[in-house]
Amino acid sequence: MLVIAVWQGLVSFGFAPAVLLPPPGFVFSRLLQQLVTWTFQQEIAATLIRLFAGFAIAVVLGVSIGIASAANPAINAVVRPIVRVLAPLPKVALYPALLLLLGFGHGSKITLVAADALFPILLSTYYGASTVEQKLIWSAMAAGTPRYEILFKVVLPAAMPSILTGCRIGLVISCIVVFLAEMITSTDGLGHVLVTAARTFQAVDMFVPLITISLLGLILNGLLGVLRSYLLRGFPEA
Amino acid sequence: MTSPAALARRAAPVFACIGLLAMWQVASLALKNDSFPTALEALRAIPDILGDKEALINILASLRRMAMGFGVAVLVSIPLGLLMGRSRAVAAFFNPLLMVIYPVPKAALMPIIMLWLGVGDITKTLVIFLGVSLPVIYHSFEGAKAVEEKMMWSGAAMGLSSLQRLVRIVLPAALPEILTGCRTGLVLALITMITSEMIARQSGAGNILFNALDMGQYDTVFAMIIIVGAMGICLDAIFERVRARLVRWSEPQFDIPLSFS
Amino acid sequence: GPSWAQQTIRVGWTIPAEESKYWMMRRPAEFPNIGKAYNIEWTQFQGTAPMTQALAAGALDCATQAPLSLANGVVGGNLKAYIVAQHVYEKPGGFSVYWAVMNDSPIKTIADLKGKTVGISVIGGGTQGPFNLLLKQNGVDPAKDIKLVEVGFAVSEDALRQGRVDAVNMNQPFAARAEAKGGTRKLFSLSQAMPNIVHILEACRADFVDKNPDLVKAYVRDITSGMKKALANREETLKVVNEVLKAPIPVLETYLLKDNDFGRDPGAAPNFPAIQKMLDIYAETGMLPKLDAAQFKHPTIVAPLE
Amino acid sequence: MKPVTSQLPASKIIEIDRVSQVFQTSARKDHLALSDISLAIEEGAFVSILGPSGCGKSTLLYIVGGFVSPTSGAAKMKGQTITGPGPDRGPVFQEFALFPWKTVLGNVMYGPRQQGVRATEAEAQSRALIEMVGLKGYENFYPKELSGGMKQRVALARTLAYHPEVLLMDEPFGALDAHTRTRLQNDLLNIWERDRKTVLFVTHSVDEAVFLSDKVVMMSKSPGRIRQVIDIDLPRPRRRNELLLDPRYQKYVVDIERMFDEVDESGSAV
Amino acid sequence: MKPVTSQLPASKIIEIDRVSQVFQTSARKDHLALSDISLAIEEGAFVSILGPSGCGKSTLLYIVGGFVSPTSGAAKMKGQTITGPGPDRGPVFQEFALFPWKTVLGNVMYGPRQQGVRATEAEAQSRALIEMVGLKGYENFYPKELSGGMKQRVALARTLAYHPEVLLMDEPFGALDAHTRTRLQNDLLNIWERDRKTVLFVTHSVDEAVFLSDKVVMMSKSPGRIRQVIDIDLPRPRRRNELLLDPRYQKYVVDIERMFDEVDESGSAV
Numbered sequence A: 001m002l003v004i005a006v007w008q009g010l011v012s013f014g015f016a017p018a019v020l021l022p023p024p025g026f027v028f029s030r031l032l033q034q035l036v037t038w039t040f041q042q043e044i045a046a047t048l049i050r051l052f053a054g055f056a057i058a059v060v061l062g063v064s065i066g067i068a069s070a071a072n073p074a075i076n077a078v079v080r081p082i083v084r085v086l087a088p089l090p091k092v093a094l095y096p097a098l099l100l101l102l103g104f105g106h107g108s109k110i111t112l113v114a115a116d117a118l119f120p121i122l123l124s125t126y127y128g129a130s131t132v133e134q135k136l137i138w139s140a141m142a143a144g145t146p147r148y149e150i151l152f153k154v155v156l157p158a159a160m161p162s163i164l165t166g167c168r169i170g171l172v173i174s175c176i177v178v179f180l181a182e183m184i185t186s187t188d189g190l191g192h193v194l195v196t197a198a199r200t201f202q203a204v205d206m207f208v209p210l211i212t213i214s215l216l217g218l219i220l221n222g223l224l225g226v227l228r229s230y231l232l233r234g235f236p237e238a
Numbered sequence B: 001m002t003s004p005a006a007l008a009r010r011a012a013p014v015f016a017c018i019g020l021l022a023m024w025q026v027a028s029l030a031l032k033n034d035s036f037p038t039a040l041e042a043l044r045a046i047p048d049i050l051g052d053k054e055a056l057i058n059i060l061a062s063l064r065r066m067a068m069g070f071g072v073a074v075l076v077s078i079p080l081g082l083l084m085g086r087s088r089a090v091a092a093f094f095n096p097l098l099m100v101i102y103p104v105p106k107a108a109l110m111p112i113i114m115l116w117l118g119v120g121d122i123t124k125t126l127v128i129f130l131g132v133s134l135p136v137i138y139h140s141f142e143g144a145k146a147v148e149e150k151m152m153w154s155g156a157a158m159g160l161s162s163l164q165r166l167v168r169i170v171l172p173a174a175l176p177e178i179l180t181g182c183r184t185g186l187v188l189a190l191i192t193m194i195t196s197e198m199i200a201r202q203s204g205a206g207n208i209l210f211n212a213l214d215m216g217q218y219d220t221v222f223a224m225i226i227i228v229g230a231m232g233i234c235l236d237a238i239f240e241r242v243r244a245r246l247v248r249w250s251e252p253q254f255d256i257p258l259s260f261s
Numbered sequence C: 001g002p003s004w005a006q007q008t009i010r011v012g013w014t015i016p017a018e019e020s021k022y023w024m025m026r027r028p029a030e031f032p033n034i035g036k037a038y039n040i041e042w043t044q045f046q047g048t049a050p051m052t053q054a055l056a057a058g059a060l061d062c063a064t065q066a067p068l069s070l071a072n073g074v075v076g077g078n079l080k081a082y083i084v085a086q087h088v089y090e091k092p093g094g095f096s097v098y099w100a101v102m103n104d105s106p107i108k109t110i111a112d113l114k115g116k117t118v119g120i121s122v123i124g125g126g127t128q129g130p131f132n133l134l135l136k137q138n139g140v141d142p143a144k145d146i147k148l149v150e151v152g153f154a155v156s157e158d159a160l161r162q163g164r165v166d167a168v169n170m171n172q173p174f175a176a177r178a179e180a181k182g183g184t185r186k187l188f189s190l191s192q193a194m195p196n197i198v199h200i201l202e203a204c205r206a207d208f209v210d211k212n213p214d215l216v217k218a219y220v221r222d223i224t225s226g227m228k229k230a231l232a233n234r235e236e237t238l239k240v241v242n243e244v245l246k247a248p249i250p251v252l253e254t255y256l257l258k259d260n261d262f263g264r265d266p267g268a269a270p271n272f273p274a275i276q277k278m279l280d281i282y283a284e285t286g287m288l289p290k291l292d293a294a295q296f297k298h299p300t301i302v303a304p305l306e
Numbered sequence D, E: 001m002k003p004v005t006s007q008l009p010a011s012k013i014i015e016i017d018r019v020s021q022v023f024q025t026s027a028r029k030d031h032l033a034l035s036d037i038s039l040a041i042e043e044g045a046f047v048s049i050l051g052p053s054g055c056g057k058s059t060l061l062y063i064v065g066g067f068v069s070p071t072s073g074a075a076k077m078k079g080q081t082i083t084g085p086g087p088d089r090g091p092v093f094q095e096f097a098l099f100p101w102k103t104v105l106g107n108v109m110y111g112p113r114q115q116g117v118r119a120t121e122a123e124a125q126s127r128a129l130i131e132m133v134g135l136k137g138y139e140n141f142y143p144k145e146l147s148g149g150m151k152q153r154v155a156l157a158r159t160l161a162y163h164p165e166v167l168l169m170d171e172p173f174g175a176l177d178a179h180t181r182t183r184l185q186n187d188l189l190n191i192w193e194r195d196r197k198t199v200l201f202v203t204h205s206v207d208e209a210v211f212l213s214d215k216v217v218m219m220s221k222s223p224g225r226i227r228q229v230i231d232i233d234l235p236r237p238r239r240r241n242e243l244l245l246d247p248r249y250q251k252y253v254v255d256i257e258r259m260f261d262e263v264d265e266s267g268s269a270v
C-alpha cells in the first residue's frame, strides 16, 4: 500500500513524467485487463515454470551440497574452494554459452536461475548445518541412527531455520534472474513483455509485468512464510 | 603445523581450482564452441587485461563502487534486519515492502533510476547496495528472531533499554547468522558489481566483460570471469578470517565427521 | 570566450560503429575544443534503446540512436530531439546486414523460411521493419509462419552452426569472421528492402540544443571532423577502434572501412530521405504510426559543420 | 547479630494479586499454567517456592521479573504494577542464559558496567564474585568451555554482581554437587543477611528451602496453585550443622515432605 | 528377589584405561580435564560418579559414549575399543538435547523407530514411558513448551525407550523436585533390576549415589582424577524408607560426605 502511495505521490507531484512512471491506477487497471487474457496468462506461465524449476533445482542442489560439505571434511575440502570460485561469478556472462548449449527455450533460463539462486541457499545451509548442536547429533547416533541418516534426521531439520532463510533469498534472486534472462533473450515470458514495452515506450505495459513479478514475489514469500512457520513450529523463534 | 594432512588441507583449494580449470578445458574442447573458449585461451588473455593500465583503473573503479555499496548496505541492513527481528510491527511493515521491491529487476527500472540519479556511480552503487542488502537484512532478521529469549530478559533485568539490548545483546548473539548474510552479500556484491555495468557502462570491470561479450571476444570474457573469481577467493578468504575472529565463541567444540560409510 | 566555455555535454555511445566519436574519446588532443572549451561526459550503453530512455529521462544530452529507437522515444516517450549527424549506413555495394543459413540448408529462398526458427538481434529492433517487409513480400507472415528468437550478433554464427536457429542475421565484424571460416551462405540482405538504410545516427535532446546551441554546434563540428579523420587515416582509426572495442587489429583489418563495411558519409551528414523511407517502412509494417522525418531536422545545427 | 524473621513488621515489597497464566500450545489451544495465584512478600524476606516439576514456579518468577505479563491479575513491586524487567529485580535463570560471546569475567562484569560502575572497580568486584563461586582461574573461559555446574555459578555471580534489590532465583544450585551447594548456600545467606535483600527462591530441595527461608510457598500442579504457605520460625543466623540437630528443623522438613506427597497427584509408577 | 551385588563374579563390560582429556581453550592453550583415569565396570553393575562441579564427570561419560575420543588412553566396551557412539550405550545428557522439531512423543519414539520397531508398537511403548515419567497429557507438546524438569524427564524417557545395554546418565534427576526424583529413582531401579542393565550414573547427591549404586566412584578436581572407589554393600532390592533406617546406609553417606570435603579444594567463602 505504502509503495503505491509513494508511487502515486511521485507521479502526482511531478517527480517523474507519466511516460516513465505511469500512475498506479492506470497500471493496475491494465493489469486486471491483461490478467484475463490468454496470451498474458501464457507469458506468466512461461515465467513461472522457469522460476519454479530453477528455484527447485537450486534448493535441491544447494541443500544437499551444503549439508554434505558441512558433515564431511573431505567433501568440504573439495566443495569449499569450488564454491569460493564459482559463487561470485557473474552468471549472466555465461548466458550466451548457456544459450548455445541449451537453446533458447526453458533450459538455458532455468539453468541461469538455478545457478544464481544456488549459492545463497548453499551458503546458508552450510552455515546452518555446521553449527548444529553437537549433542543433538550425539543423541541420534546413540539411538542407532546410521551416519548418513543423521543428515536427514538431525542435521537437516536442525539447520532448517537457516536453510529457509537461504531459500527466501534464493527465491527473490530467482525472480530477478528469470526476468533478466527473459529480457536478454526474449521470446516469451514477463521479461519479454517488459522489454518489448520498454523499447516502444509503452510505460503502462512496461509496469504491468513489473507489478506482476512484485505481486508474485509477495505471494511466494507469503507461502514461504506459511511453510516456515509450519516447519519450524517446534523451534523457539517460531 | 606442516603435517601431511594440514598440507593437504592447505593445498585443497589449489587442487580444486586446477580441477575446475581442467574440467573446463575438457568441456570446451569437447563442445568446440566459439563462445566457450578453452581454459588455456582464457588464461592467456589474463596478462593482456592486467597489463593494460586502463583496464586496471577500470577494475579498481568497480571495486570502489563495490566497497561503497557493500559498506552502506551492511550499515543499513543490519540495524533494519535486527529491528525487524525484534519487533513484530517493524517486521509487519517492512516484510511486504521489501518483498515488493526486491524481486523487481533493477535493469527494468533503469529509466526511472536514471531520471533521478543519472547514469553514473550513484546508480550502480545503488544496484550493488540492493543486491547486498537482501541477504544481510534477511539473515539479520532471522538471526535476531532466534536470539534466546532469556538472554534478552537477562539484559533487560540489568537495566538495558530496548535499543541497548538491540546493540549489546541481539547484535552479538545474532552475529554468526548476520555474518552468513554478509558472506552471501559479498558474493552478490561481486555479481552485481559486474551486472550493474551491463546496460549503462562507464569505466569498470563489467564494462570490459560486456564489451568483450558484445564483440564476441570470448577469451577476454572468460579471462574477466577468472579475474572476478580470483577476487572472490581473496575477499572470501579475508572475510573468513574476520568471521573466525568475531564468532570464535560460537564454533561447535566437538566434531564427529558424518562420513558416508 | 564563447558562451559555452567549460560547459559539459553528456553523451551516450555504444559499440561497434561510431568511429568519429571513438576518435573524440581516444584522441581528444586532435580536437582543439574538447576538454578545453567544453567537456564531454561519456557513458557507454548496451544498444540504443536504453539511450533513448536516458534521453527521455534527461540523463543524457546527446546519444547514438537508431531511427527506430528514436522514433519510439518520440511516439511513446514524448522525446523531442534533433538528428545532428549520421554514423553508418548501408551504402550500395557495401555491407548490408544479411540473414545467413548453412551451406547445406534446404532453405534457398525467403519463402522457404516458413516454419523455421529464425534469429534476429533484437525483436522489435531497427532491422525488423525491413525484415518483416521482405518476408511479407515473399508470402511469409512474420508473426505466424516463423519462430522468431532473439540472438545477439555476437552469438549468431555459433547459434547457426550449432543448429539452434535455421537462419540468423549477421553483422560486422562477426560476418567477416564467419565468412572467413566458411560453411554459411547469405540468404537475403536488408538492402533488398531499401538502399541506404541508416543504422546509427547522432541525436540530441531538442530542449538541450535550443538552450545551448553553440555548445551543440561545437560538438557537431567535432563529430564532422572526427569522421573526416577516421576516413582519412585508416591506420590510426584501426588503432582507435582497437582501443575502444578491444578487438584485435588483424580482425578489424579484415573489414573496417573496407568495401565489405558499412558506408560512412564523409561529412557525417544525416540522410533524411532515407530516414523518412525507413519510418515509412516501420509505419507500413505496423511498428509505428506515420512520422515525418522533418521534425528531427534542426535548421542550422546538423552535420557537416566546419 | 540481628535476627531477621518474618515476625518483624515489614512492608510488602512484592504483591502478586490473583495472577493466572494461560499458554497457547501447539497441541491444545490453551494450557493453564498458573491459576489465581496471590502472594505477598515482605521486604527483606527470603521466600522459597516448592512444588512438583511443571507446576509453574518458573512462570511465576517470570511474571515477578516482568518478563511475562500475566494473562489475568497483576504483580506489584512496591505498590507499582510490574510492567517490565528492571535492575531492581535480578533473575538467575534455570537455563543460565549466559552471553556466549563473553568470557566468564565479561559475563559477570556486564551488569555493573551497565549500572555505570567504573571498569577497574567492576572488574575487581567481579573477580571477587568469581572467586566466591569457586571459578578462580576460569575468568577467560567462554561459556561453551564450562561444565554445567560452572555455568550455573557464573549465572549466579552475574546476577549478584549488580546488586538487585530483589533476587529471583530459579534453582540456582540445581546443577551443583552437595559440597559446592552447601558453600554457596552459606555465601548467599551471608549476602542476604548483610544486604537485607528480598529473595524469591525456587528450589526442589525441601531441605534447602527450610534451611534458607523465612517462608516456604508450597505449590500444586495442573493448574499451578498455591497450596500452602509455611512460615519457617527458626533463629538466624543459621548454621547448617547446628540446624541439623534442631528438632524444629526436622519437623519442618518432614511436614513439608508429607505435604509434597499429598500435593503431587501426577504420574504413575512402572 | 535376586540380590545383585558387586561380589558376583561378572565380566567387565566397560574398561577405561588410563584415559586423559586435554581441551584447547581460548584462554590458555591447554586445559587438562581428565588425568589418567582407569576404571572397570562389571556387566549389570550400577556405578555412580560423584565429584565436585567441573571435575570431568560429563567428559568421562562422553568418552564412554564414544562422542569424544580421549587425548590419550582408551575406553573399551566388551573388550573392543570405543570409537564412536552406538545404540548399546544410551546417554541422558545434562543439557537434555531434545530434538526441538519433535514433540514429546516424537522425541521418545525416535529411538525405537530407529531400531526398526513398528510404529504402532513404538508408540505404545513410548506412551507408557511418557506416562511413567509423569508426562501423560503432554505427548504433543514441543520441548520449548515444557518446564526444565519436564524436558529432563523426556530426555530420560527418550533414552530408556530404545533399551541400550549400558545407560550413561548425566544428572538425570537434577532438575526434579524431591518427590518426582524419588519416584523416578524407584522406577529406574525397577528397570535395572528387571533388565540387568549396566548403569553409569553421574549425580550430585551422595544420598542418591548410595541409594542406587553398587559402586561409587569419587572424583577430585583440577585435574579430574579418581580419588576413591567405594563398594556399596547394601542388600537389594532396596526400599528407600527401609534404607533410611539402616545404619550401614547412614555410614556410607557420612563417609562419602566427609571424603567430599577432603576432595574439594576449590573456591573460598566470602
Ligand SMILES: Nc1ncnc2c1ncn2[C@@H]1O[C@H](COP(=O)(O)OP(=O)(O)OP(=O)(O)O)[C@@H](O)[C@H]1O
Pocket (backbone or CB within 6 Å): D023, D024, D025, D031, D033, D051, D052, D053, D054, D055, D056, D057, D058, D059, D060, D094, E144, E145, E146, E147, E148, E149, E150, E175, E177
Ligand atoms: N511457552 C509455553 N507454551 C506452553 N506451555 C508452557 C510454556 N511454558 C511453560 N509451559 C507450561 O507451563 C507449565 C509450568 O511451567 P514452568 O516452567 O513454570 O514449570 P516449573 O514449575 O518451573 O517446572 P520445573 O520445576 O520442571 O522447572 C508447564 O506445564 C509447561 O508445560
Ligand SMILES: Nc1ncnc2c1ncn2[C@@H]1O[C@H](COP(=O)(O)OP(=O)(O)OP(=O)(O)O)[C@@H](O)[C@H]1O
Pocket (backbone or CB within 6 Å): B253, D144, D145, D146, D147, D148, D149, D150, D175, D177, E023, E024, E025, E031, E033, E051, E052, E053, E054, E055, E056, E057, E058, E059, E060, E094
Ligand atoms: N570444550 C571445552 N573446552 C575447554 N574446556 C572444557 C570444555 N569442555 C569442558 N571443559 C572443562 O573440562 C572440565 C570438566 O568439565 P565437565 O563438563 O566434564 O565437568 P563435570 O564434572 O560434568 O561438571 P558439572 O558437575 O558441573 O557438570 C571443566 O573444567 C571444563 O571447564
Ligand SMILES: [Mg+2]
Pocket (backbone or CB within 6 Å): D057, D058, D059, D094, D170, E147, E148, E149
Ligand atoms: Mg522451572
Ligand SMILES: [Mg+2]
Pocket (backbone or CB within 6 Å): D147, D148, D149, E057, E058, E059, E094, E170
Ligand atoms: Mg557435567
